[in-house]
Every structure is written in structure tokens, then in C-alpha cells.
Amino acid sequence: MTVDDEIARLAALANPHRFRIIALLAEESLHVSELARRLGMSRALLYMHLQRLEAAGYVTGHLELSDDGKALKFFEVVPFEVTTNVASIAAAVAADTESTH
Template sequence: MALLAAVGHAQRLRIIAELAEGRMYVSELARRLGISRPLLYMHLERLESAGLVVGRLELSEDGKALKYFESAPFDLHLDVATILAAVRQDEEDRAAQAAPGQDSQNK
């Protein structure tokens, strides 16, 4: 589900498109996209957890810490079975969140 959620957002697709040109540090990427760094980090976190981008912290020559991101190789195949599995997983996750502790009460 994380993969579908990651590619199901226009802003995240724009991030992937920018990173297709090569690795970039967060401030530069935020400027290119015209979004704030906190919002960009939120999107990058979702893309990274889905395995679509990789982030690395590096030190510049002047000792400044820069977070670089680059796209990860991926090949996404989407079919009805994948969508059905994602929907089922989402429904199970929602049910588990709606009824915390219910399993322990029924035992």
C-alpha cells in the first residue's frame, strides 16, 4: 500500500521526475519544486519508505551537513490483483486501528 500511496500523489510524482535528472540536496529540490522543506521532507519520507528514493547525509567541504536524495531503481507493474490486495490490506489496517485491543478482550 505504501508504494501505491507514494505514487498516487502528484507532488511525489514531481519529486521523482526531478530526481530522475540526478541526485539533489533537499534545499535545491525544494526551490525547484516551489515547496517548503518540511513539506518536501514529508513527501520524501513516504517515497523513501516505499523504496522509490534513497536519502544520504553528506558533509560539504565547509563542514555543512547536506541531505541528498536520489531516485532508486524501480519498475512498477500495476494490475487489478495488486489493487485488490492493497485495498484488502488497507481495510485490515483500518479495522485494526478502529478496534484496538479487541483481540485481547475476545480471548
């Protein structure tokens, strides 16, 4: 993992709204409209946060058809563990240094 990858993965969590999103999705898979309603957030803002979490690998989304034929985008948490320590930071910097030479 590069320095930029490591920083992007950590930065994706560094937001209270994203913590709330993960907490709700840890309980159950939810479609965007329901998730937005529970969070009291616009769908546009929610999508921005979900895209950031999905790009970092913390959540995943998929489409499902409702009984009336509407496409609903559901999101769920991908099991993860965040571990950052001196060794992982040094390894990321070393990988970046090697790739630039």
C-alpha cells in the same frame, strides 16, 4: 507482499508533488534545500513527501559534507517499475488471508 504493503506502495506515488520530486531526482541527485527551491516547496513539506517515497522504496537519502563542513542530505531515485494487475492483487489478498489463519 501484503495488501497493506501493495496499497502503501501505490499510494506513495498517488500525488502530483511526488511525481515532480521523482522527475527531478531522475535527472540528478539533489540535496533537500536545492530540491525544495526547484519545486517551490517548504523543506518541511518536502521532507514529508520524501519520507513517504523513501518508505515505499522509490528514493533513498544519504548525508554528505559540504566544503564548509555542513551536512547536506541528498536524495536520489532508486530504479523501480510499478506493475499492478489482477494476479498481483490476488496474490496480495491470498498472502493476507494465509497470514490471518
